[in-house]
Amino acid sequence: MADADTARLCTEIVRSVFGPLTATVTSIILTHGRLGLPQLLRFSKLKPRTVRAAILVLVQHNLLWHSQSEEEGEVFEINIDECLMRLRYGRYVWLAEQLYGKSGGEIVQLVLDHGKLRPPDIVAQLSIYDLVKAPALLTQTLHKLVDEAYLKPSTLLSHFSPREKLIRYEGEEKRKISGFPTAREVREARETAQARLTREEEEAEQVGMKRKAKDHSHKASKRKAIEEDMEVDDGVYFRVNCERFNIHIRNKLIETAASERFNESASTVLRATLKATEPRQRKLTDVRSDPTSFANVAMHLPDDVDLAAGLVLQSSKTPPTMTLVKEYLGILASADNPTPAGRAASFVSLGGSKVQVEFEIIARRLQRRVLESVARERHGHEGVRIIRLLADTGMMDEKQISKIGMMAAKDARPLLSAMSAESLVSLQEVPKSADRNPTRMFYLWYVDLQKASTVQLRSLYKTLYNIATRRQAEQEEPNLKAVLDKRQRSDVSQDEERLLTRNERELLAQWEKKREKLTVLEMRVEEAVFILRDLGTFAINDD
Structure with a gap:
């Protein structure tokens, strides 16, 4: 069940697209949790035909999970993540047009408008004004979108809540344990259940492409050879893979961060590094990119780029491009600062002649920058000073914060209380004695990044x-x-x-x-x- 702010936002998104009746059904499910059809009819006070139509619309657009249980029967649950993704749909269409031209943008927009579609329906609707050339172009673009995972098949598994399946799989694994389970056995059961769910999802998404047989005739020998090739399965419904487009948004944020930290030339080299590994980037949870060589990075640089403009060179002679690329990658990897602080400030990591983009390190730094901007807006530069001090040092008491942060104790105390009320900083109690008397305790402040x-x-x-x-x-x-x-x-x-x-x-x-x-x-x-x-x-x- 979503919190009040998330529920109101999702309801407003559904209302703006599908109207007030569908928004009413969405709001009830978000407020009460997952419900069956009788409960929906009772809470909404709408006609059964209207509620069924709203459910069909939400299922068609991947906004509603439904499942069958022995205790409750068939129940429905809102897919909150998919609902919030609708705020980025315009950007997805723009990205598809940038990658695959006008036809790619039209295909993605049509699939987003309908939730899920089969390839023949996509080609038929987009080629009504040009029945000669358009079908071949659309089929080719559609093949690229499916092959590179921008469109993924909509299977039965995608309509069931993965959280519910994970809980059921985890329960099955725990029942295999004899006796009282240890913490290690519980962790292993959770990991086994997660691996099983991931394997099922990967197997279900393999149905989008199928093999076809082509006959090629050789004019001289008149012999035929059969070559197997891949084609899009016309019987499968496809939906937009939001995570694949989110990877491009993440990469753009990384490029912007490098440009703000260094200069445009460093951002260009980092963009080339990301493009060199972009085809193998499929999930946002990747800790780092696949390793790629310096030569591959240089191949993805624009032809008209002037890398020497971003460096102060000792001689007037411009070094080779490969030398400049290595210099920029060394700067991005903080090679001149081989300490934990330098590692935390890096964008890439170097290993021999290979380079990898460190997604996790960059993500943590971007996340911390957002929290610092919130602290600056609400509590001024003193709030940012406390956030950085606690994030870099760890737990500290009030006297240490005021001393190291060069703030008066009478100013630090109310500021810490105000920031604690907004969860920007958290408080940890450390008792001096077993009775946990408040007067005999250490009170340590720290930054809980996830909570904040x-x-x-x-x-x-x-x-x-x-x-x-x-x-x-x-x-x-x-x-x-x-x-x-x-x-x-x-x-x-x-x-x-x-x-x-x-x-x-x-x-x-x-x-x-x-x-x-x-x-x-x-x-x-x-x-x-x-x-x-x-x-x-x-x-x-x-x-």
């Missing part, structure tokens, strides 16, 4: 909901709504300059500026959400 990220993530969800509500309220203003409805007319849309008055055009221009500002703000907040939620899985895995 979780609390700030809820605050960001609340901000996203407020942005969506503000946009909807602005759009429902009577004067603006009348002008927007007028612009929807076919005659007005073809000649707005002549059929709209000057006041109406000015009102529309003001609305476009407001909507643009709200969209930019939404993108910035969503970027922080991506860092804390999607890149914050490393901290969860460590626990």
Whole structure:
């Protein structure tokens, strides 16, 4: 069951796309937890036909899990992660267009609009205006999207809650243990259940491609050879693989961080390193990229790049490109600082003639930067100083913080209390005696990165909901709504300059500026959400 801010945001997302009735069903499931159809009918007070239609829509768009249990019968549960991913759908379409041209963007947009589709339906809907050339181009682009995992098959397993299956598998493994299980046996049972679930998911997603046999005739010898090739299975429904597109968003954030830390040339070298290993990047949970050679990195550099512009060279003669690439990779790896601090500030790691991008180290640094920006906005530079001091040093008491942080004790005490109320810092009690008397205890402050990220993530969800509500309220203003409805007319849309008055055009221009500002703000907040939620899985895995 989701918290209040997440539930409101998911309900608003569903309402803006599928209407108020489907949003009502979504809100009830998010508020009460997973429910069966009789409970949904009783809580929603809607007609059975309406509730069934809403359930079908949510299942079609991968927003609803359903499962069968002996105690409760068939129950439904909202897929919160898939619902929140809808905020990035526009960016997914843009990325597909950048990678595979206009046809790639159209295919991804069509699949996102319908939830899941079969290849013949995709080709048929997009080639209605060009029945000669379009089908071949769309089929080729669709093959690339499926082959490189931007589209993945929608199987029966994808409609069941993985959390429920994991609990059931873990229970089966624990029942195999005789006697009282130890902590090691419980951990091994959990790992075995997770490996079983992962194996099932990987096997289920192998149905997207099938082998076909082609006959090639040789004109001279008249002999035929049969060659096996892969093609997209026309009988499988495909959906968009959000994680594959999220990898591109992560890589862009890494490039931006390198550009801010060093310069554009270092960012270009890091971008080439990411592109060299991009085809093998399939999951956001990868700790680091696959190793690649320096020569492979140099091959992915743009032809017109001037790497020498970002370095201070001893001589006027420009060194070879490979020498410059090695120099930049050494800077990105913090080769001049072989200490834990240098390791924590690196972007890549070097091993012989191979280089790897350190995703986990960069993600932790980006996550910490988001928390520091929150502390700076709410508590000033003193709050950032405390966050950095505790994150670098570990647990400290109040006197040590005020002394090392060069702050007066009367200023540090209320600041720590305020930051503790927002979970930016946490308090650990260490008793001096067995009676745990509060007067005989050490009180140590520290930064719990996972707890702070979780609390700030809820605050960001609340901000996203407020942005969506503000946009909807602005759009429902009577004067603006009348002008927007007028612009929807076919005659007005073809000649707005002549059929709209000057006041109406000015009102529309003001609305476009407001909507643009709200969209930019939404993108910035969503970027922080991506860092804390999607890149914050490393901290969860460590626990």
